[in-house]
Amino acid sequence: MSFFGELARRLSMLFRRSQFDADLEEEMRLHLELREQQQLQTGMTQTDARSAARRRFGNPTVLKEKSHRTWGWQWFEDLLQDVNYGMRAMLRSPGITIVALLSLALGIGANTAIFSLMDAVMLRSLPVKEPGQLVLFGNGTDSGISDSFSNEDLFSYPFYREMQQKNQAFSDLAAVFSMNHRIHGFVEGRSEAEPMNIQLVSGTYFPMLGVHAMIGRTLTDEDDQRKDGSPVAVVSYSWWNRSMAHDASVLNKKLKIGSTVFTIIGVAPPEFFGTKVGDLPDIWIPLSMQKEVPPNFDGYSDNFSESLYLMGRLKPDTTLTQAATNVNLLFRQILLGFPDAPLSQENLEKLKKTRVILSPMTTGLSSLRSKFSEPLKILMAVVGLVLLIACANIANLLLARSTARTREFAVRQALGAKRSRLIRQLLTESMTLALAGGALGVGFAAGASRLLLRMVSSGQATVPLDVSLNIRLLLFTLAITCLTAVLFGMIPAFRATKLELTESLKDGRGQTSAGTKNQLAKALVIAQIAFSLVLLVASGLFLRSLINLTNVDTGFNRENVLRLQTDASSIGYTYGDSRLLSLYQQIEERVSAVPGVRAASSSLFTYNEGSWNTRVSVHGYDADKNRNVKHNIVGNGYFATMGIPLLAGRTFRSQDSTNSPKVAVISEIMARTMFPAGSPIGHRYGVGGSEHANDFEVIGIVKDVKFGSLQEDQQTLDYYPVTQHIRYLNDFEVRYTGSLDAVLSAVRRAIHDVDPNLPISNVTTLDEQIGRSITNQRLVAQLSTFFGLLAVFLSCIGIFGLMSYVVTRRTNEIGIRMALGAERSHVHWLVMREILLLAALGIAVGVPAALAGNRLISSMLFGVRPADPPSLLAAVVILLIVAVMAGHLPARRASLVDPIVALRCE
């Protein structure tokens, strides 16, 4: 208690310091005067009385200081004084200050922005109870529905139940469908279908994570007991906010999804975004209802419909290794125990080899993470280098300034100031500068991280990631700010205060100390140039990769294709039904008739949308050659719409129907590698085991196309006609001429003429779709180029600053040289020579560093080797040009020195 009382008194003194000093002053004056009067009364003279009073009192100044210090704020007042002094010093040279602040703000801001994204994507723990105890079965690379026996990532619902009962490692186990259902549904009282991102989860999902509803309740195991038994839904906070505008009466509202009416039973808490970073579901529905949610997968009681991710909470005393042993033992037991297990020799072999790994799930699942962790690490390194360059720059500026202050420090040291006190003052000045820069940087980062988020979002909607400022981020920024202050402040502080007193006092231009200071400054500039070179070379490589990617032959014609998505599953069309087929056929027909439309077609996929693949067996061909083939189901106009050239045979036509023999068009590489020599046209093959070998007849061969990404090799692809495979084909593409906007609205009208309720979403162009598939390459190329140029700019300022300073210092010497007959051009060359030498040294250091560093980024490159001579050469040339430009002004100034003026100025 007394401690706090004391602290409160000390603090109140702190805020009334000037009042305090005035009071003390008055008090002491009164004392002296009263004593003086008292002495006068003893018969002394005025002068004697005064000096006696003073003698008895002691030294008032010392006593005042002592009283003041008693309150214990000395350090703070020193600090204030230093900060104040630092600010004044900064204001005295506004040019230096602005450059320093801007480069700090950019450097720190860029670091903070990249880190905020890294934090959101890679580092932040899931907002659930003790996320450290969560583990995922497998590593979450696969998603979808697999029927390959013993998949190590995906599991069936009956498997989940068996595992839940039998395991000894987990306090609870939950399952989620491995992909979200992005469909359309109806909110009670509204007539228009709305997009909904639905995640199917086991009833144990919320209890296992320890997440409680903000309103109502979450799903429980009760909701997940009987197939189709529990039409309930939990909605996310953000959906509640977006679609229901925080409607307080959200509970018991109905949602019509497919043909089933679901009741909303709860709203999840705001911070909960599910378990997959960057993919926030709108609605959670129990897995028991999966058949009712379009596209109506029916795997609830299928022992081998492997579609779920399993996640468990480890018991407190169980290690990951123990759990893995337990899980793998049960994995075999459960799979072999299913009565309908397909126990072929092949499958048993596979089961023997399969091992389910358990991955820690502290930070959740993320497809963003695998996609962006590499680019983010690279960018983090890039902005780190930029910050280092900025530090070198500021160190140089401060060094130059502290050299100019040599006399000041000499005087202060001569008057008794301790060196540690001076160093402290200089470091405080640096810290003030850094903190100001850091504060600007945080402001800059707030905008930049939003921009970054936009840049990494490959879809039209921004990825739902929280990149707002948080404590961790601010601590990170504070840490790098302090680090930069120490980095750029330390050397000048120690340099400036180490001096030969008499030497400096004599003229303030001690030739010896200035010489070593220049060495240091030059080393800093060389480091800047070397770092800039590394950045320039890297950005050159990334730019070339991006250009190579944009020039890749996709196999189809990416120009003038409009692509949109429809969702027939949401409005009552059934899978396999002829109504669905006629919907697609009518739409194709209507849209094709729109003016400006050349061709139109539905398809299962276009580009970069995942895949559906199976093993294929070719009739009469070596079984070893069988391999996975990716399938696409398309309308008759697909090849014309996409502009995929037909190489042999024919494409689909209206005669190919449910009743005619099944036909397929195959890709060039499939024709070449999977069929016996000679033309494969007319050849038969099948999907699945050898018993299917006669399913399809090859009727045509088309050019190879890019299917998943621009980087991939040729894909073995086949195409089936929708007439023979009536599935939900959500992609619809249109080849058009003229204005996109006009065509788009006509296309929309045409589609809604066929069915006014059919939801249309994700409208884009094929070209844009391709662009989005290389988001991270573009991100890295653009940002590294930006930062590379920034680095060069900073180095330019560095060179300019150093050389201007050197020229000023050497005015005298230059004057003498000129008086002795040196040519102006010679003086010019004298300065330029020094600059070129610096640049050459920087490049000599930078080239090996760049070569070593670039090996680390080879996975991000496309079509260029890490040691790419053009990129290296371009970087060297750019740096040389910049160095010459930066040096030109100081060199010119040197050559214009008037010997008379120069000599007189000493």
Place this chain on the structure above:
Amino acid sequence: MNRDEIPPGTLYLLILKTIARSGKMHGYEIADSIQRTSDDVLQVEEGSLYPALQRMLIKGWVTAEWGTTAGNRRARYYQLTTVGRKQLAAEISQFKRVIGAITRVIQTA
């Protein structure tokens, strides 16, 4: 006249006791009173009173408020707090203990 430095550590004791005796005093009065009460034997560097008073303010032994002197001058008057009175008692008993011990040592011839 022979004047003695006060024993180290007793300044607080002297100030506390002096204020306690008359309730409310300003700096000059405290210094003057110490000297007169000790028959001019105890010599305090008068100014050193002030850092000591600051320390006592921090500790909460005394409070200060501005008032006017008999000569109609503004002066800061110090007053003991409850904590201050307890401290005074503690200082006195500690001082007596020390003096007693020293006396015993001296008398043991």
